[in-house]
Amino acid sequence: MNAAPRKRRRPVAEINVVPYIxxxxxxxxxFMVTAPLITQGVKVDLPKQTSKPLPPDSHPAAVVSVTKDGTYYLQMGSNRAEQYKDVSELAAVVAAQRKIDPKTxxxxxxxxAVPYAKVVQxxxxxxxxxxxNVGLMTDPPEEKK
Incomplete structure:
Protein backbone atom coordinates (compact mmCIF):
# COMPACT_ATOMS: atom_id res chain seq x y z
CA MET A 1 0.00 0.00 0.00
CA ASN A 2 1.59 3.01 -1.19
CA ALA A 3 0.35 6.14 0.39
CA ALA A 4 -0.57 8.85 -2.03
CA PRO A 5 2.15 11.44 -2.15
CA ARG A 6 1.18 14.34 0.06
CA LYS A 7 1.23 17.75 -1.43
CA ARG A 8 3.17 20.22 0.61
CA ARG A 9 1.43 23.47 1.20
CA ARG A 10 3.47 26.51 0.60
CA PRO A 11 3.29 29.26 3.21
CA VAL A 12 1.18 32.17 2.04
CA ALA A 13 3.13 35.41 2.02
CA GLU A 14 0.15 37.74 1.72
CA ILE A 15 -1.11 40.20 4.28
CA ASN A 16 -4.79 40.31 4.99
CA VAL A 17 -5.64 44.03 4.75
CA VAL A 18 -9.36 43.80 5.44
CA PRO A 19 -9.00 44.56 9.19
CA TYR A 20 -6.84 47.61 8.36
CA ILE A 21 -9.46 48.88 5.92
CA PHE A 31 -12.93 62.45 12.03
CA MET A 32 -15.80 63.43 9.74
CA VAL A 33 -18.17 63.66 12.71
CA THR A 34 -15.79 65.52 15.06
CA ALA A 35 -14.27 68.01 12.57
CA PRO A 36 -17.29 70.36 12.49
CA LEU A 37 -17.40 70.35 16.29
CA ILE A 38 -13.81 71.56 16.55
CA THR A 39 -14.26 74.73 14.50
CA GLN A 40 -13.06 77.71 16.48
CA GLY A 41 -13.92 81.33 16.43
CA VAL A 42 -16.74 83.64 17.28
CA LYS A 43 -19.91 84.09 15.24
CA VAL A 44 -19.71 87.56 13.72
CA ASP A 45 -21.68 88.92 10.75
CA LEU A 46 -18.95 90.79 8.90
CA PRO A 47 -19.78 93.73 6.65
CA LYS A 48 -19.62 93.01 2.91
CA GLN A 49 -16.77 94.77 1.12
CA THR A 50 -14.15 93.94 -1.50
CA SER A 51 -10.70 94.02 0.06
CA LYS A 52 -7.22 92.60 -0.43
CA PRO A 53 -6.43 89.53 1.73
CA LEU A 54 -3.35 89.17 3.91
CA PRO A 55 -0.40 87.69 2.02
CA PRO A 56 -0.12 83.92 2.50
CA ASP A 57 3.44 84.19 3.81
CA SER A 58 2.51 86.57 6.67
CA HIS A 59 2.65 85.56 10.34
CA PRO A 60 -0.51 84.17 11.93
CA ALA A 61 -2.69 87.15 12.81
CA ALA A 62 -4.07 88.12 16.18
CA VAL A 63 -7.80 88.39 15.48
CA VAL A 64 -9.85 90.64 17.76
CA SER A 65 -13.59 89.97 17.35
CA VAL A 66 -16.35 92.32 18.50
CA THR A 67 -19.82 90.75 18.76
CA LYS A 68 -23.21 92.51 18.53
CA ASP A 69 -23.46 92.78 22.30
CA GLY A 70 -20.03 94.49 22.54
CA THR A 71 -18.07 91.52 23.89
CA TYR A 72 -14.45 91.29 22.78
CA TYR A 73 -12.68 88.06 21.84
CA LEU A 74 -9.01 87.53 21.04
CA GLN A 75 -7.74 84.59 19.01
CA MET A 76 -3.98 84.19 18.53
CA GLY A 77 -3.15 81.89 15.60
CA SER A 78 -4.89 78.55 16.02
CA ASN A 79 -5.52 78.97 19.76
CA ARG A 80 -9.01 79.11 21.20
CA ALA A 81 -10.68 82.56 21.33
CA GLU A 82 -10.49 84.17 24.78
CA GLN A 83 -13.27 86.49 25.97
CA TYR A 84 -12.55 89.97 27.36
CA LYS A 85 -15.00 92.52 28.79
CA ASP A 86 -12.39 95.25 29.24
CA VAL A 87 -10.69 96.73 26.16
CA SER A 88 -7.56 97.75 28.08
CA GLU A 89 -7.01 94.18 29.33
CA LEU A 90 -7.30 92.89 25.76
CA ALA A 91 -4.87 95.57 24.51
CA ALA A 92 -2.35 94.57 27.20
CA VAL A 93 -2.45 90.94 26.02
CA VAL A 94 -2.01 92.01 22.38
CA ALA A 95 0.89 94.30 23.35
CA ALA A 96 2.59 91.43 25.23
CA GLN A 97 2.21 89.19 22.16
CA ARG A 98 3.65 91.93 19.93
CA LYS A 99 6.67 92.22 22.24
CA ILE A 100 7.29 88.49 21.73
CA ASP A 101 6.72 88.65 17.95
CA PRO A 102 6.57 92.22 16.58
CA LYS A 103 5.58 91.00 13.10
CA THR A 104 2.24 89.61 14.31
CA ALA A 113 -24.35 95.69 13.85
CA VAL A 114 -21.67 96.94 16.28
CA PRO A 115 -21.71 100.71 16.77
CA TYR A 116 -18.87 102.41 14.92
CA ALA A 117 -17.73 104.01 18.19
CA LYS A 118 -16.91 100.57 19.65
CA VAL A 119 -14.61 99.70 16.74
CA VAL A 120 -12.92 103.12 16.83
CA GLN A 121 -12.43 102.82 20.61
CA ASN A 133 -1.12 98.94 12.03
CA VAL A 134 -4.61 97.48 12.55
CA GLY A 135 -6.55 95.72 9.79
CA LEU A 136 -10.31 95.37 9.42
CA MET A 137 -11.76 92.04 8.30
CA THR A 138 -14.67 91.89 5.85
CA ASP A 139 -16.61 89.33 3.86
CA PRO A 140 -16.58 89.54 0.04
CA PRO A 141 -19.82 90.90 -1.43
CA GLU A 142 -22.26 88.42 -2.91
CA GLU A 143 -22.02 88.24 -6.68
CA LYS A 144 -25.16 89.05 -8.66
CA LYS A 145 -26.19 86.57 -11.29
Whole structure:
Protein backbone atom coordinates (compact mmCIF):
# COMPACT_ATOMS: atom_id res chain seq x y z
CA MET A 1 0.00 0.00 0.00
CA ASN A 2 1.59 3.01 -1.19
CA ALA A 3 0.35 6.14 0.39
CA ALA A 4 -0.57 8.85 -2.03
CA PRO A 5 2.15 11.44 -2.15
CA ARG A 6 1.18 14.34 0.06
CA LYS A 7 1.23 17.75 -1.43
CA ARG A 8 3.17 20.22 0.61
CA ARG A 9 1.43 23.47 1.20
CA ARG A 10 3.47 26.51 0.60
CA PRO A 11 3.29 29.26 3.21
CA VAL A 12 1.18 32.17 2.04
CA ALA A 13 3.13 35.41 2.02
CA GLU A 14 0.15 37.74 1.72
CA ILE A 15 -1.11 40.20 4.28
CA ASN A 16 -4.79 40.31 4.99
CA VAL A 17 -5.64 44.03 4.75
CA VAL A 18 -9.36 43.80 5.44
CA PRO A 19 -9.00 44.56 9.19
CA TYR A 20 -6.84 47.61 8.36
CA ILE A 21 -9.46 48.88 5.92
CA UNK A 22 -12.15 48.46 8.59
CA UNK A 23 -10.11 50.46 11.11
CA UNK A 24 -9.40 53.20 8.56
CA UNK A 25 -13.11 53.52 7.70
CA UNK A 26 -14.02 53.81 11.39
CA UNK A 27 -11.36 56.49 11.88
CA UNK A 28 -12.58 58.36 8.80
CA UNK A 29 -16.13 58.40 10.16
CA UNK A 30 -14.92 59.60 13.58
CA PHE A 31 -12.93 62.45 12.03
CA MET A 32 -15.80 63.43 9.74
CA VAL A 33 -18.17 63.66 12.71
CA THR A 34 -15.79 65.52 15.06
CA ALA A 35 -14.27 68.01 12.57
CA PRO A 36 -17.29 70.36 12.49
CA LEU A 37 -17.40 70.35 16.29
CA ILE A 38 -13.81 71.56 16.55
CA THR A 39 -14.26 74.73 14.50
CA GLN A 40 -13.06 77.71 16.48
CA GLY A 41 -13.92 81.33 16.43
CA VAL A 42 -16.74 83.64 17.28
CA LYS A 43 -19.91 84.09 15.24
CA VAL A 44 -19.71 87.56 13.72
CA ASP A 45 -21.68 88.92 10.75
CA LEU A 46 -18.95 90.79 8.90
CA PRO A 47 -19.78 93.73 6.65
CA LYS A 48 -19.62 93.01 2.91
CA GLN A 49 -16.77 94.77 1.12
CA THR A 50 -14.15 93.94 -1.50
CA SER A 51 -10.70 94.02 0.06
CA LYS A 52 -7.22 92.60 -0.43
CA PRO A 53 -6.43 89.53 1.73
CA LEU A 54 -3.35 89.17 3.91
CA PRO A 55 -0.40 87.69 2.02
CA PRO A 56 -0.12 83.92 2.50
CA ASP A 57 3.44 84.19 3.81
CA SER A 58 2.51 86.57 6.67
CA HIS A 59 2.65 85.56 10.34
CA PRO A 60 -0.51 84.17 11.93
CA ALA A 61 -2.69 87.15 12.81
CA ALA A 62 -4.07 88.12 16.18
CA VAL A 63 -7.80 88.39 15.48
CA VAL A 64 -9.85 90.64 17.76
CA SER A 65 -13.59 89.97 17.35
CA VAL A 66 -16.35 92.32 18.50
CA THR A 67 -19.82 90.75 18.76
CA LYS A 68 -23.21 92.51 18.53
CA ASP A 69 -23.46 92.78 22.30
CA GLY A 70 -20.03 94.49 22.54
CA THR A 71 -18.07 91.52 23.89
CA TYR A 72 -14.45 91.29 22.78
CA TYR A 73 -12.68 88.06 21.84
CA LEU A 74 -9.01 87.53 21.04
CA GLN A 75 -7.74 84.59 19.01
CA MET A 76 -3.98 84.19 18.53
CA GLY A 77 -3.15 81.89 15.60
CA SER A 78 -4.89 78.55 16.02
CA ASN A 79 -5.52 78.97 19.76
CA ARG A 80 -9.01 79.11 21.20
CA ALA A 81 -10.68 82.56 21.33
CA GLU A 82 -10.49 84.17 24.78
CA GLN A 83 -13.27 86.49 25.97
CA TYR A 84 -12.55 89.97 27.36
CA LYS A 85 -15.00 92.52 28.79
CA ASP A 86 -12.39 95.25 29.24
CA VAL A 87 -10.69 96.73 26.16
CA SER A 88 -7.56 97.75 28.08
CA GLU A 89 -7.01 94.18 29.33
CA LEU A 90 -7.30 92.89 25.76
CA ALA A 91 -4.87 95.57 24.51
CA ALA A 92 -2.35 94.57 27.20
CA VAL A 93 -2.45 90.94 26.02
CA VAL A 94 -2.01 92.01 22.38
CA ALA A 95 0.89 94.30 23.35
CA ALA A 96 2.59 91.43 25.23
CA GLN A 97 2.21 89.19 22.16
CA ARG A 98 3.65 91.93 19.93
CA LYS A 99 6.67 92.22 22.24
CA ILE A 100 7.29 88.49 21.73
CA ASP A 101 6.72 88.65 17.95
CA PRO A 102 6.57 92.22 16.58
CA LYS A 103 5.58 91.00 13.10
CA THR A 104 2.24 89.61 14.31
CA UNK A 105 -0.51 91.40 12.34
CA UNK A 106 -3.60 92.52 14.28
CA UNK A 107 -6.99 92.27 12.54
CA UNK A 108 -10.39 93.38 13.86
CA UNK A 109 -13.50 91.29 13.06
CA UNK A 110 -16.33 93.66 13.91
CA UNK A 111 -19.94 92.58 13.58
CA UNK A 112 -21.84 94.77 11.11
CA ALA A 113 -24.35 95.69 13.85
CA VAL A 114 -21.67 96.94 16.28
CA PRO A 115 -21.71 100.71 16.77
CA TYR A 116 -18.87 102.41 14.92
CA ALA A 117 -17.73 104.01 18.19
CA LYS A 118 -16.91 100.57 19.65
CA VAL A 119 -14.61 99.70 16.74
CA VAL A 120 -12.92 103.12 16.83
CA GLN A 121 -12.43 102.82 20.61
CA UNK A 122 -10.86 99.39 20.11
CA UNK A 123 -8.56 100.69 17.37
CA UNK A 124 -7.48 103.64 19.52
CA UNK A 125 -6.78 101.42 22.52
CA UNK A 126 -4.74 99.01 20.39
CA UNK A 127 -2.72 101.88 18.90
CA UNK A 128 -2.12 103.20 22.43
CA UNK A 129 -0.77 99.75 23.33
CA UNK A 130 1.82 99.92 20.54
CA UNK A 131 0.00 98.33 17.61
CA UNK A 132 0.81 100.71 14.78
CA ASN A 133 -1.12 98.94 12.03
CA VAL A 134 -4.61 97.48 12.55
CA GLY A 135 -6.55 95.72 9.79
CA LEU A 136 -10.31 95.37 9.42
CA MET A 137 -11.76 92.04 8.30
CA THR A 138 -14.67 91.89 5.85
CA ASP A 139 -16.61 89.33 3.86
CA PRO A 140 -16.58 89.54 0.04
CA PRO A 141 -19.82 90.90 -1.43
CA GLU A 142 -22.26 88.42 -2.91
CA GLU A 143 -22.02 88.24 -6.68
CA LYS A 144 -25.16 89.05 -8.66
CA LYS A 145 -26.19 86.57 -11.29
Missing amino acids: DVMLVLLII PVVIRGDG LMGTLQGAGVD
